[in-house]
Amino acid sequence: MATVCIDGNASMANPIGRERYRRCLIWGCSPPRWREDVTKHPEVNLAVFNKDRLLYKNLKMLPDVPFDYTGFERLDYRTVTIFLKVDDPFTKRLLHELLNDVAFKLLQIEDSEKIERLYSELKEVSNYRLTFMRSISHELKTPLNVIQGNLQLAKLGVYGDVSHLSELLEEIESAVKRATQLINNLLDLSRIETEGFYVKVEPVRFEMFKQIMKEYELLAQQKGLHFDFHFQGEEPFSGDFRIISTILSNLLSNAVKYTGCGEIKGFLQVRGDRIIIEVSDTGSGIPLELQEKIFEPFVSGESGGSGLGLAIVKKFVDLLKGKITFISNVGEGTTFHIEIPRVYRPSHYENKEHVNVLLIEPDESTRRLLRKIVSDYTVVEALTGQEGYLKALEHSPDLVITGLRLPDIGGDELLYRLRGEEALNRSKLVLYVGGKIEKTDTYLMGLEIDIGELASRLKILLGDKLLLVYDDDEKVKIHLEQVKSFIKALLDREIMAKGLEMVDERDFLLYDTFVLLVQGDPEIIATFMRRIRKMFYSNMAIAIVFVLTGGELKWQG
Numbered sequence: 001m002a003t004v005c006i007d008g009n010a011s012m013a014n015p016i017g018r019e020r021y022r023r024c025l026i027w028g029c030s031p032p033r034w035r036e037d038v039t040k041h042p043e044v045n046l047a048v049f050n051k052d053r054l055l056y057k058n059l060k061m062l063p064d065v066p067f068d069y070t071g072f073e074r075l076d077y078r079t080v081t082i083f084l085k086v087d088d089p090f091t092k093r094l095l096h097e098l099l100n101d102v103a104f105k106l107l108q109i110e111d112s113e114k115i116e117r118l119y120s121e122l123k124e125v126s127n128y129r130l131t132f133m134r135s136i137s138h139e140l141k142t143p144l145n146v147i148q149g150n151l152q153l154a155k156l157g158v159y160g161d162v163s164h165l166s167e168l169l170e171e172i173e174s175a176v177k178r179a180t181q182l183i184n185n186l187l188d189l190s191r192i193e194t195e196g197f198y199v200k201v202e203p204v205r206f207e208m209f210k211q212i213m214k215e216y217e218l219l220a221q222q223k224g225l226h227f228d229f230h231f232q233g234e235e236p237f238s239g240d241f242r243i244i245s246t247i248l249s250n251l252l253s254n255a256v257k258y259t260g261c262g263e264i265k266g267f268l269q270v271r272g273d274r275i276i277i278e279v280s281d282t283g284s285g286i287p288l289e290l291q292e293k294i295f296e297p298f299v300s301g302e303s304g305g306s307g308l309g310l311a312i313v314k315k316f317v318d319l320l321k322g323k324i325t326f327i328s329n330v331g332e333g334t335t336f337h338i339e340i341p342r343v344y345r346p347s348h349y350e351n352k353e354h355v356n357v358l359l360i361e362p363d364e365s366t367r368r369l370l371r372k373i374v375s376d377y378t379v380v381e382a383l384t385g386q387e388g389y390l391k392a393l394e395h396s397p398d399l400v401i402t403g404l405r406l407p408d409i410g411g412d413e414l415l416y417r418l419r420g421e422e423a424l425n426r427s428k429l430v431l432y433v434g435g436k437i438e439k440t441d442t443y444l445m446g447l448e449i450d451i452g453e454l455a456s457r458l459k460i461l462l463g464d465k466l467l468l469v470y471d472d473d474e475k476v477k478i479h480l481e482q483v484k485s486f487i488k489a490l491l492d493r494e495i496m497a498k499g500l501e502m503v504d505e506r507d508f509l510l511y512d513t514f515v516l517l518v519q520g521d522p523e524i525i526a527t528f529m530r531r532i533r534k535m536f537y538s539n540m541a542i543a544i545v546f547v548l549t550g551g552e553l554k555w556q557g
Contacts, residue, residue, distance in 0.1 A: 233270030259283035360388035385409035
């Protein structure tokens with residue numbers, strides 16, 4: 001056995017011994033008796049304060065206030081102060097090391113608490129700001145609606161002949177429109193920042209922007225500016241008309257506002273997988289010192305502007321997973337260029353291995369949860385609607401699961417398109433939101449339901465379970481086990497049994513295989529088969545009917 005030597009000052013020559021000694025000090029035990037002449041535990045006096053508040057002292061006799069620790073060694077760590085008195089040099093050195101670690105941890109805790117408090121305060125201020133913006137915007141809309149309504153009545157002659165005020169009324173109406181746009185920007189900003197803005201994907205045609213173009217062309221002409229904006233590419237195209245029109249409106253509004261002479265031109269182009277928007281002006285330009293901040297709320301390149309237009313544009317472009325760039329020179333003008341991803345049917349794809357499940361979800365935590373639920377099946381994943389569209393065609397999955405909010409398209413719109421694909425007519429579609437099922441073979445499901453129930457429903461959708469529907473009659477019920485055994489041997493699937501009167505529309509959306517056990521009543525069979533045909537728009541349902549006639553059990557496919 002190796003011998004560990006300790007000198008008269010209790011210092012240790014062996015690192016293993018030092019570590020064991022250190023552990024004893026940490027846990028408050030006596031150090032090991034390495035030699036018979038070393039039995040005395042070093043006397044340690046220790047107290048820890050955070051500012052003037054006592055956090056710890058190892059002896060009751062030690063003072064409770066820092067001012068009474070005369071003759072103690074003082075160690076300062078920002079707001080943490082440690083008072084230490086120990087005669088043994090090795091113990092002192094070891095405690096210095098430990099106390100450094102302890103103080104560092106205490107400071108980390110303190111910093112963490114400060115950061116948490118600060119974050120909470122900032123979140124409270126931000127919520128207050130957003131609530132204020134939303135409330136004041138709604139309040140301002142009411143008087144503006146009254147003004148707008150009275151302007152329209154005046155133009156219709158309700159208040160008599162006002163033709164001599166036509167120019168004044170036009171100016172008032174123009175001001176009301178600008179104020180309405182500002183209020184809408186405030187509301188949009190608050191909705192986006194609170195994740196309350198939902199991207200709606202719908203067929204969009206160029207003519208839908210006709211009124212917006214007419215308004216800004218008129219404003220430009222009133223300032224003597226040449227206006228040229230055109231549309232090109234295929235239509236209709238899928239997009240959120242409100243978002244795109246808001247982007248156009250804010251860009252054109254800024255261009256007209258900050259251009260004194262010259263021209264305003266631009267285009268909206270639908271090309272391949274992109275929607276491209278560009279607006280150019282020959283205005284005052286954006287000063288260099290403001291160019292890095294121009295997309296921040298309430299930052300304006302010119303005095304008098306609200307500074308919300310470009311902030312809203314940037315928020316919407318980010319929401320659509322697009323990108324925005326600009327080139328600006330003071331005194332020469334500015335050009336804004338935007339590219340927004342577009343969901344379209346992939347024209348080229350290769351047939352890859354068949355999979356059971358396709359998960360289309362941008363959020364990693366949600367994908368991880370769904371992955372665990374369907375871990376017994378083959379799975380592919382997609383983060384966007386466009387990627388999901390491509391992978392659905394490539395893999396022909398048995399089940400497609402997506403949420404309502406995808407970065408480039410609504411989940412409901414995507415599933416509607418997938419349902420139109422002949423190659424996917426046997427795929428089942430799940431949109432994981434709660435809600436009423438209305439004339440669709442898309443199954444709506446909430447993630448808030450019990451995980452076990454969710455897993456069971458997905459297992460049914462994947463075809464691993466069938467529904468045995470039976471007539472609630474004692475003569476029929478006695479044959480249930482016989483039918484189960486027969487079906488189990490025939491199809492080898494898990495069987496769920498349910499009374500005929502308890503079957504609802506959700507069952508027809510979940511199951512694709514039904515076994516009907518009834519007495520020999522043709523009307524019951526015909527009614528049940530009509531319900532199946534009503535719910536299934538493609539040839540996905542299988543029905544096996546067992547009929548009890550004269551005490552004998554017969555079946556037909």
